[in-house]
Amino acid sequence: IMSLLRFGSVLLLFGCSLGAPRSFSVDYKNDCFRKDGEEFRYISGSIHYSRIPRVYWKDRLLKMYMAGLNALQMYIPWSFHEESPGRYNFSGDRDLGHFLQVAQDVGLLVILRPGPYICAEWDMGGLPAWLLNKKDIVLRTSDPDYLAAVDRWMGKLLSLMKPYLYQNGGPIITVQVENEYGSYFACDINYLRHLYKLFRSHLGNDVVLFTTDGPGISYIKCGTIKEVYATVDFGPGVDVTAAFEAQRQAEPHGPLVNSELYTGWLDHWGSPHFVLSSAIVAKALDKVLATGANVNMYMFIGGTTFGYWNGANDPYSPQPTSYDFDAPLTEAGDLTEKYFAIREVIRMYRKIPEGPVPPSTPKYAYGTVVMKKLQTISDALEKLSFSGPVKSEYPQTFIELNQAFGFVLYRTALPVDCSAPTPLSSPLNGVHDRAYVSVNGVAVGILERDKAITVNVTGKAGSQVDILVESMGRINYGHNINDFKGLVTNMTLGNETLKGWTMYSLNIDEAIRQGLLSETKPTASPQPAALSPPTFYKGSFIIPDCIPDLPQDTYIQLPKWRKGQIWINGFNLGRYWPSRGPQVTLFVPANILSTAAPNNVTVLELEEAPCSSGPCSVVFTATPILNATVQSDHKQHGRLFVRDGFL
Numbered sequence: 341i342m343s344l345l346r347f348g349s350v351l352l353l354f355g356c357s358l359g360a361p362r363s364f365s366v367d368y369k370n371d372c373f374r375k376d377g378e379e380f381r382y383i384s385g386s387i388h389y390s391r392i393p394r395v396y397w398k399d400r401l402l403k404m405y406m407a408g409l410n411a412l413q414m415y416i417p418w419s420f421h422e423e424s425p426g427r428y429n430f431s432g433d434r435d436l437g438h439f440l441q442v443a444q445d446v447g448l449l450v451i452l453r454p455g456p457y458i459c460a461e462w463d464m465g466g467l468p469a470w471l472l473n474k475k476d477i478v479l480r481t482s483d484p485d486y487l488a489a490v491d492r493w494m495g496k497l498l499s500l501m502k503p504y505l506y507q508n509g510g511p512i513i514t515v516q517v518e519n520e521y522g523s524y525f526a527c528d529i530n531y532l533r534h535l536y537k538l539f540r541s542h543l544g545n546d547v548v549l550f551t552t553d554g555p556g557i558s559y560i561k562c563g564t565i566k567e568v569y570a571t572v573d574f575g576p577g578v579d580v581t582a583a584f585e586a587q588r589q590a591e592p593h594g595p596l597v598n599s600e601l602y603t604g605w606l607d608h609w610g611s612p613h614f615v616l617s618s619a620i621v622a623k624a625l626d627k628v629l630a631t632g633a634n635v636n637m638y639m640f641i642g643g644t645t646f647g648y649w650n651g652a653n654d655p656y657s658p659q660p661t662s663y664d665f666d667a668p669l670t671e672a673g674d675l676t677e678k679y680f681a682i683r684e685v686i687r688m689y690r691k692i693p694e695g696p697v698p699p700s701t702p703k704y705a706y707g708t709v710v711m712k713k714l715q716t717i718s719d720a721l722e723k724l725s726f727s728g729p730v731k732s733e734y735p736q737t738f739i740e741l742n743q744a745f746g747f748v749l750y751r752t753a754l755p756v757d758c759s760a761p762t763p764l765s766s767p768l769n770g771v772h773d774r775a776y777v778s779v780n781g782v783a784v785g786i787l788e789r790d791k792a793i794t795v796n797v798t799g800k801a802g803s804q805v806d807i808l809v810e811s812m813g814r815i816n817y818g819h820n821i822n823d824f825k826g827l828v829t830n831m832t833l834g835n836e837t838l839k840g841w842t843m844y845s846l847n848i849d850e851a852i853r854q855g856l857l858s859e860t861k862p863t864a865s866p867q868p869a870a871l872s873p874p875t876f877y878k879g880s881f882i883i884p885d886c887i888p889d890l891p892q893d894t895y896i897q898l899p900k901w902r903k904g905q906i907w908i909n910g911f912n913l914g915r916y917w918p919s920r921g922p923q924v925t926l927f928v929p930a931n932i933l934s935t936a937a938p939n940n941v942t943v944l945e946l947e948e949a950p951c952s953s954g955p956c957s958v959v960f961t962a963t964p965i966l967n968a969t970v971q972s973d974h975k976q977h978g979r980l981f982v983r984d985g986f987l
């Protein structure tokens with residue numbers, strides 16, 4: 341209801357801008373866009389509101405405006421707004437209407453990309469995991485159950501968006517239908533036609549609808565329909581003339597548009613941090629602008645994939661928490677050399693706004709925080725599993741257990757004595773995505789999708805086997821986006837299928853918010869172990885309110901910690917995995933910190949905390965590290981500058 345009111349008041353506000361009617365259209369005769377009758381070209385940048393705290397939206401948008409951009413391009417992640425069917429959230433950091441309002445206040449037009457699928461290195465490409473309740477659903481096609489869910493969501497979303505269309509007084513000039521559909525195996529043109537009719541029925545006939553695809557005949561063939569304006573996307577290094585010729589195959593006339601000119605690239609855990617020089621980006625931008633084309637730079641600011649929202653590529657390769665992207669504005673919104681290089685290029689084509697560029701926000705090194713050990717997951721099960729255990733003969737997936745993200749604990753018992761090491765296996769590679777195995781509370785090993793399908797266990801018949809399974813993010817691109825989580829196939833012990841499971845769906849975030857986890861009584865000094873069962877740690881630090889301008893942004897670093905999840909004052913910052921890299925620090929925005937009470941840091945360490953031989957700590961520093969050496973165990977994914985399917 342709050343969000344409806346807010347949308348309502350925006351409508352009134354827009355209603356005041358009387359005068360000449362506002363219009364935005366494609367001019368096929370003169371190969372350009374036309375805004376209020378005048379020839380118009382956009383120079384835009386991508387920003388994802390879902391990766392930036394609301395308090396920083398204005399700062400980031402102002403910096404984009406001051407770089408000389410006249411538009412922004414944005415995705416809407418469906419899963420961010422409809423976490424369970426029919427329950428919508430458009431408030432706080434998800435207040436899409438407010439974001440559009442700020443964009444308009446700042447002076448930026450909006451190129452809207454509402455999906456339903458967006459890719460975007462977002463869990464399942466933005467599709468909500470609950471779509472997988474129908475096991476054999478064919479996503480992104482005319483599958484009737486998929487379409488029914490899309491129709492309901494788009495009915496809600498597009499009616500909220502309608503008042504924000506340019507014609508109706510708002511900032512939205514164009515709306516993208518689907519996303520790089522030509523790269524998807526299904527090539528279901530009836531699905532695109534369905535979306536076209538759906539978008540028209542909610543948004544009317546005046547708005548410019550468009551598609552985006554790679555600059556190749558096969559992409560254009562499966563990604564475009566004649567009713568929707570076709571654009572292309574390509575990075576530096578691609579032949580600009582050839583790429584726009586591909587667009588001309590679909591659109592012999594009308595404006596040239598590169599919907600994604602890459603300013604950098606995404607990272608994966610275990611692959612080197614990607615960097616792309618300012619000079620290359622500036623030159624590529626200049627080449628595109630010199631053709632008279634419209635352009636959107638992807639990303640202008642990448643931001644942070646907080647919580648569990650990151651996606652993964654296929655073969656399974658999850659993305660880290662930072663979505664810095666080596667973009668012109670850093671993850672934290674800081675100005676870079678690339679920002680100013682781009683600004684200088686834009687200046688050759690368009691008047692740059694006068695006045696100062698908003699400065700980078702200051703960062704503060706709060707220093708070291710000592711961490712105390714709390715309970716292990718297995719010890720705290722009753723506090724973490726609000727819905728209680730579920731029993732079944734064979735393991736169930738996250739979705740069957742009605743859980744979308746995070747962790748599920750699978751418990752069973754050894755059916756026989758294993759006096760000699762006996763292989764506990766997922767023979768069909770069904771651990772999605774990583775599992776921490778313990779027997780009678782002692783950690784015995786880690787299973788990982790595509791990488792490790794067996795651990796050896798010993799123990800008497802009846803020993804308790806706990807397998808904590810972590811979802812590390814659903815595949816967001818390609819054939820396999822219907823990515824089920826948990827133990828998705830049977831586990832075996834020796835040659836026997838394990839049976840008799842008790843499964844605990846965990847709501848760790850809620851337990852932390854409610855402060856339910858308690859300390860453990862220190863036992864006789866624990867032996868340093870190679871591996872410990874997944875365990876919580878907690879520390880706190882005070883930010884004095886006598887120091888002016890605090891709290892400020894900061895970065896948290898976890899020296900010698902291995903892998904886990906981290907919360908500050910109940911806010912889920914994301915995953916850390918410095919032992920694999922390349923990301924070492926996590927961005928901590930000032931808005932989650934407090935001067936009124938001690939700040940609480942909660943860490944779930946999944947492998948081994950550096951606390952066995954004395955106190956352990958985390959450190960708040962003023963500089964990010966995103967490019968540490970990686971424990972490189974697989975090749976760099978992504979064929980940069982060829983055809984960039986990933987985005």
Ligand SMILES: *[C@@H]1O[C@H](CO)[C@@H](O)[C@H](O)[C@H]1NC(C)=O
Pocket residue numbers: 429430431432433434
């Ligand atoms: C909606 O999302 C905001 C921002 O993430 C969050 O603070 C709020 O608790 C959510 N509301 C509900 C009802 O879940």
Ligand SMILES: *[C@@H]1O[C@H](CO)[C@@H](O)[C@H](O)[C@H]1NC(C)=O
Pocket residue numbers: 761763794795796
């Ligand atoms: C399990 O133990 C067997 C026999 O000791 C050994 O050959 C094998 O490498 C071990 N497997 C793992 C995954 O440790």
Ligand SMILES: *[C@@H]1O[C@H](CO)[C@@H](O)[C@H](O)[C@H]1NC(C)=O
Pocket residue numbers: 734828829830837
């Ligand atoms: C597990 O094994 C049982 C018995 O063979 C079988 O019925 C079931 O389908 C299997 N489960 C999965 C997910 O493969």
Ligand SMILES: *[C@@H]1O[C@H](CO)[C@@H](O)[C@H](O)[C@H]1NC(C)=O
Pocket residue numbers: 834835836
């Ligand atoms: C399973 O393994 C046991 C010994 O570990 C062996 O006695 C038995 O024959 C095996 N069964 C099958 C079906 O391979």
Ligand SMILES: *[C@@H]1O[C@H](CO)[C@@H](O)[C@H](O)[C@H]1NC(C)=O
Pocket residue numbers: 855909933934937938939940
């Ligand atoms: C941190 O936890 C303490 C104890 O539970 C609580 O009193 C305090 O308000 C928390 N701090 C913040 C900033 O929420």
Ligand SMILES: *[C@@H]1O[C@H](CO)[C@@H](O)[C@H](O)[C@H]1NC(C)=O
Pocket residue numbers: 967968969
């Ligand atoms: C990481 O980036 C910093 C800052 O750009 C640079 O000084 C450093 O040399 C880089 N380190 C590695 C290992 O690439």
